[in-house]
Amino acid sequence: MRGEKSSLKIRVRYPYYTVNVKKGYYMDSIQLLKISEEVKKVPGVLEALIAMGTDTNKELLKMLGFSYEDLNVTPNDLIIAIGAESEDALKNAVNTAERLLEEGIGETREYYADLDTALSKNPDISIALISIPGQYVKDVAMKLIDRGINLHIFSDNVPINDEIEIKKRALEKNVLVLGPGAGTVIIKGVGLGFADKVNVGSVGIVAASGTGLQEVSSLLSEIGIGISYGLGVGGNDVKNAIGGIMTIKALEFLQNDDDTKVLALISKVPDRETEEKILNYIYNNVSKPIIINFLGGHARESAKGNVYFTYTLHQTILKIAKVISENKYVEARNKYLLSFDELIRLADELKRELSSSQRFVRGLFTGGSFVNETLVILRELVNDLYSNAPIEGVAELKNPFKSIANSIIDLGDEVFTRGRPHPMIDPTIRVNRLLEEANYDDVAVILMDFVLGYGSHDDPVGAHADAIKHIMESSKGKKVIIAHVCGTSEDPQNVVEQVNKLRSLGVIVMPTNALAAFLAGLIVTNKSIEKLKYVYDGLIEV
Numbered sequence: 001m002r003g004e005k006s007s008l009k010i011r012v013r014y015p016y017y018t019v020n021v022k023k024g025y026y027m028d029s030i031q032l033l034k035i036s037e038e039v040k041k042v043p044g045v046l047e048a049l050i051a052m053g054t055d056t057n058k059e060l061l062k063m064l065g066f067s068y069e070d071l072n073v074t075p076n077d078l079i080i081a082i083g084a085e086s087e088d089a090l091k092n093a094v095n096t097a098e099r100l101l102e103e104g105i106g107e108t109r110e111y112y113a114d115l116d117t118a119l120s121k122n123p124d125i126s127i128a129l130i131s132i133p134g135q136y137v138k139d140v141a142m143k144l145i146d147r148g149i150n151l152h153i154f155s156d157n158v159p160i161n162d163e164i165e166i167k168k169r170a171l172e173k174n175v176l177v178l179g180p181g182a183g184t185v186i187i188k189g190v191g192l193g194f195a196d197k198v199n200v201g202s203v204g205i206v207a208a209s210g211t212g213l214q215e216v217s218s219l220l221s222e223i224g225i226g227i228s229y230g231l232g233v234g235g236n237d238v239k240n241a242i243g244g245i246m247t248i249k250a251l252e253f254l255q256n257d258d259d260t261k262v263l264a265l266i267s268k269v270p271d272r273e274t275e276e277k278i279l280n281y282i283y284n285n286v287s288k289p290i291i292i293n294f295l296g297g298h299a300r301e302s303a304k305g306n307v308y309f310t311y312t313l314h315q316t317i318l319k320i321a322k323v324i325s326e327n328k329y330v331e332a333r334n335k336y337l338l339s340f341d342e343l344i345r346l347a348d349e350l351k352r353e354l355s356s357s358q359r360f361v362r363g364l365f366t367g368g369s370f371v372n373e374t375l376v377i378l379r380e381l382v383n384d385l386y387s388n389a390p391i392e393g394v395a396e397l398k399n400p401f402k403s404i405a406n407s408i409i410d411l412g413d414e415v416f417t418r419g420r421p422h423p424m425i426d427p428t429i430r431v432n433r434l435l436e437e438a439n440y441d442d443v444a445v446i447l448m449d450f451v452l453g454y455g456s457h458d459d460p461v462g463a464h465a466d467a468i469k470h471i472m473e474s475s476k477g478k479k480v481i482i483a484h485v486c487g488t489s490e491d492p493q494n495v496v497e498q499v500n501k502l503r504s505l506g507v508i509v510m511p512t513n514a515l516a517a518f519l520a521g522l523i524v525t526n527k528s529i530e531k532l533k534y535v536y537d538g539l540i541e542v
Helices: 029-040 055-063 087-103 115-121 134-146 160-173 210-221 245-256 272-285 313-324 326-336 340-351 368-378 428-438 460-474 495-504 513-524 529-539
Strands: 016-022 045-052 078-084 127-130 150-153 184-187 190-193 203-208 227-232 262-268 290-295 307-310 360-365 385-387 406-410 443-451 480-486 508-510
Touching (some): 045 087, 134 150, 210 227, 210 368, 262 313, 272 290, 340 513, 460 480, 460 495, 480 513, 508 513
Parallel strands (some): 127 150, 262 290, 480 508
């Protein structure tokens, strides 16, 4: 139908469009993403969103130009929104969407009707990945634990009491439970969930921080330091309700593993009681060198010679390299460190193109660990710092869909992913937010992460390219976009290719997320040079 004739009072920017609602119709968000991508390939289609009717997806409808007032849709309903340049294109697209919803998009994998059948056909299974709605995880997990099978629970929104029961049962049966909400697991070079292709080696990592695990493992791998295991335990594990059950179990596993020579523990700040419990275990039971990074935590002196503390992921990488060998430390510094003077010069160059009214940084992140690390650095450099995932010293952003002052947004937060794929998989919500943030005259810098690896979008930079080109052209280069690409040269997307694409678009690419955050802070800060050097020495240098 023509845009101006809608009875639904929808204001759109497409010559022809439709917004249909299928009441009480559910389909998995990944399948819906694939269907949306197929519909976009129909000749003449300008935009397509096939998604569940969650608040996030309704907000995305507006961003895409399908603004509505009277569309009655609930999270249990399916939205089909298509914009096209002709009536025939629209008709073909609707038919394609309906056909794919009916048939599904086939995949060449073997399916089993139930868990017992799957296990009987695969009796040698030692680890199982669970990715189902959180309320159903417990029953499946308990059956697998009772059979002695280790678990990677990718699912989030598992009730906390269920998680406690699952992990206590796992302790009784002497199996590992990684998760719930563990985005990344690496087992001798094999990645589960979101994971990069890394070398196998002697560093074992325990992480209550998925993208933190990816950042450290991928950057170490790129300088030839391999990973034996990357064990994601889920963010709740370091809360007092869980008490670090699987963090300690994973540390015990790595301490006893002959192939693991150096340990690392990466986490957002644990609850105080759990932090002390974990550290007491380490001091009394871990004899191998271990580097501990509690992102956002306070200064802490080590009570034992083999235990080292860092403030940032960046420092963690340098410290691990230093513990392994002096040669690897030098290599890590050469590849991942810019001097304070170099950063000051670069910031001064970039500032010359900006007006005096451009005062703020906006961070649009897909990785929660990168949000944390960025906040750890920026809270030392700027005032009026907000986030929807604040740490101590940072104000909470009440409306995550609306930035104010210096705002660092975790787009992987549940408010953005409810009913739709994570932005690492489907960048649509970030692409539209990027265009929105660039429209503000007082924004100087936009910070972004690009996370590669299995499970992520097959070309994340390419998915943002048109938006970045538009920003650079419309602002005549007066917006600074700073990015970090987390990945390896062996990833399907290839970190070198992704970095080169960004640089060809005029984006400043930094070798680590911490350096990207520090550079952004330098551009907008009013702190003294002495303060800036103090922050650099404390959070960047090792």
